[in-house]
Structure formats: structure tokens, C-alpha cells
Amino acid sequence: MSELGSRGRIGLIVPSVNTVAEPEMNQMKPEGITVHAARMLIPSDISSLGAFVQMCEVGCRNAAKAVRELATAKVDLYAFAFTAGSFFRGAGWDEEIAKQIATSGLAPCVVTSAAAIEALQVYHVKKVAIVSPYAIANELLKNFVQQKGIEVLSMEGLTLSSAQEEGRQTRATLRHLVQRADVPAAQAILVACTNFATLHSLEELEKSLGKLIISANQATFWAALRRLGIKDKIEGFGRLLKEK
Numbered sequence: 001m002s003e004l005g006s007r008g009r010i011g012l013i014v015p016s017v018n019t020v021a022e023p024e025m026n027q028m029k030p031e032g033i034t035v036h037a038a039r040m041l042i043p044s045d046i047s048s049l050g051a052f053v054q055m056c057e058v059g060c061r062n063a064a065k066a067v068r069e070l071a072t073a074k075v076d077l078y079a080f081a082f083t084a085g086s087f088f089r090g091a092g093w094d095e096e097i098a099k100q101i102a103t104s105g106l107a108p109c110v111v112t113s114a115a116a117i118e119a120l121q122v123y124h125v126k127k128v129a130i131v132s133p134y135a136i137a138n139e140l141l142k143n144f145v146q147q148k149g150i151e152v153l154s155m156e157g158l159t160l161s162s163a164q165e166e167g168r169q170t171r172a173t174l175r176h177l178v179q180r181a182d183v184p185a186a187q188a189i190l191v192a193c194t195n196f197a198t199l200h201s202l203e204e205l206e207k208s209l210g211k212l213i214i215s216a217n218q219a220t221f222w223a224a225l226r227r228l229g230i231k232d233k234i235e236g237f238g239r240l241l242k243e244k
Contacts, residue, residue, distance in 0.1 A: 002032030008228040011075030011105070012037040013066045014082065014194065015059050017044050019167040021081045021194040024217040028199070028241065030232045033225070036073055038066035040082065047161045052137050055163065056088040060097060067105040078102070078109040079224045081194040083216045086113040088140050091147035108227055112194055112216050115223035117148045119214045120188060122244050126150060129186040131177045132157045133166040133196045141192055156181040166195040174201050178213070188212035194220065202238030212239055 007030075014021045016039040025035045042059040045051040059082055070078065078101050080086060086094045094114040101109040120128060128150050132138055135157025142152045156177045160166060174196070178189055188211055191198050198215035205213050215238070222240050225232070234241040 005032070005034040007032030007230060008034075008077065009073065009075045010035045010224050010228075011067075011070035011073065011078045011107070013040060013063055013070070013078060013080045013101070014038075015040050015042045015085070015163065017042060017163040017167070018081070018195045019164075020197050021217055024197065024199045025079075025081075025221050028218070028221045028234060028237055030225075030230065030234060033230070036070060036075060038069045040066050042163070044162045044164055046134055046136060046163050049136050052084070052134065053088060056085045059085045063097070063101065064104065067101050071105045071107075075105075075107060077107055077224055077227055078105050079220050080109060080111040081217065081220050083112040083116075083192050083194055084134070084137060084140075086111040087144035088137070091144055094144075110220065110223040110227055112220045113144060115219040116190055116192070116214055116216060117145070117150070118223060119219040119240050119244070120150055120190065123188065123212055125187045125212070127153050127185055127187050129153055129181040129183055129189045130155045130192065131174075131181045131189060132192040133160060133169060134193065135159050145190070153186050154181050154183045163195065166193055167197070169196060171197070171201050174198060175205065178205055178209070182209055182211070186211070188214060191215040199237055203236065206239060214238075214240060
């Protein structure tokens with residue numbers, strides 16, 4: 001049996017409203033990995049695109065405090081688990097925020113939006129459908145994905161007024177959105193938002209649709225493990241963690 005944290009300590013940076021990322025990350029972790037979270041204070045209003053962007057801006061500014069706190073624990077890697085906060089400014093911002101965190105925190109950093117793209121790329125996906133709990137920002141997400149060289153064929157999302165509501169959606173809601181987003185030409189479906197529970201639906205959805213599903217927390221944790229040099233094949237949470 002591996003000692004606690006002997007294979008790696010992951011510093012998880014999450015928005016203050018997020019109630020999904022921590023439990024999902026802890027469910028995926030293999031023996032010897034520990035996950036330690038700090039929160040970025042954000043406003044919760046996502047009722048308009050302007051409010052959504054403001055949420056992202058505030059969260060990214062407040063990331064520095066979370067990094068300082070986690071740095072005192074001497075974590076081995078940071079996971080910036082704020083999907084929107086890493087795509088809202090377009091391609092390039094994901095790399096910039098990762099660099100800022102790695103420089104100030106003195107450890108490597110993976111960010112959710114970049115991890116999702118990397119996961120799609122290892123499967124050579126060129127055409128994708130998108131699902132999110134924030135339809136108001138789907139165009140921003142589409143632009144980011146397409147700037148990374150992947151064509152977006154369809155999009156589905158929820159219309160919510162607050163970010164807290166993202167973390168209170170049912171499996172049935174996720175299944176309905178994924179089924180509506182799926183089109184024959186899409187090679188995979190990308191489910192955005194680390195505050196949108198997906199983990200226990202991934203296997204079922206992949207089997208029923210016959211195609212790859214990449215979700216935010218799954219991709220983030222996969223990228224974090226691989227960056228730490230851990231290549232364990234983890235069952236039960238979709239193809240990505242058990243195949244790549």
C-alpha cells in the first residue's frame with residue numbers, strides 16, 4: 001500500500017461556488033494520490049453574458065490567493081479546475097493562466113479547458129458536439145475549441161441564473177443534453193464545467209451512444225495524473241482514464 005500522498009499531491013483550485021469538482025476528483029484518485037483544494041471567490045450571477053464574463057474575470061484575479069495558500073502545502077502540481085475561467089478569453093489564455101500559476105506556485109499547472117482539448121487530441125478527434133450548463137457562454141466555448149483546431153458541430157446548454165445551480169443538476173438532465181447534442185458526424189461529445197456532475201454517467205453514455213465522452217473533471221484529473229507521470233488505468237469513469 002502506498003503512503004498517503006507518496007505518488008503526488010494535487011493542489012485543486014476551484015471557484016467558490018463549486019460543489020462537484022472535489023468529490024469527483026476524490027472518487028477518481030488512485031492509491032498514493034491526494035487532492036487538496038483552495039477556492040477562488042467569484043460572483044454567482046450568470047444570467048447574462050456580461051455577468052458570466054465578470055464571474056470569470058473576478059475568479060481569475062482571485063486565483064492568486066488560492067495559489068499562495070496551496071503553495072504552503074508544497075503540492076506537486078496545480079489543477080486549475082475552472083473551465084470557463086480558462087476559455088473565456090480564447091485560445092492562448094489557457095496557457096497564460098497555467099504559466100502564471102506555475103510561476104507563482106513553483107509547481108506545474110494543468111487547466112481544465114486545455115486538458116479537455118488534449119484529451120480530444122489523443123483520440124484524434126476533429127469534430128465534436130458540446131454540452132454545458134451555461135448556454136449563455138456556449139459561443140465563447142465554441143470559439144475556444146475551434147481555435148484549437150476542432151470543429152464544433154452542435155451545442156446544447158442550460159439557461160441558469162446562478163453558478164450554484166450548475167452543481168445541482170441531475171443525471172437525467174445531463175443525459176438529455178448529451179442525447180440532444182449528439183449528431184452522427186461528431187466523433188466525441190465534450191461536457192464542459194467542473195461544477196456539472198458527470199462522473200457516474202460517463203460509462204453509460206459512452207455505451208448507449210457508441211462514442212467518446214470527455215468531461216471537465218475527468219479530463220482535468222487525467223491530465224494531472226499524466227503530468228505527474230502516473231499512467232494507472234482507472235476503471236469506471238469513461239474511456240479516457242482507462243485507455244489513455
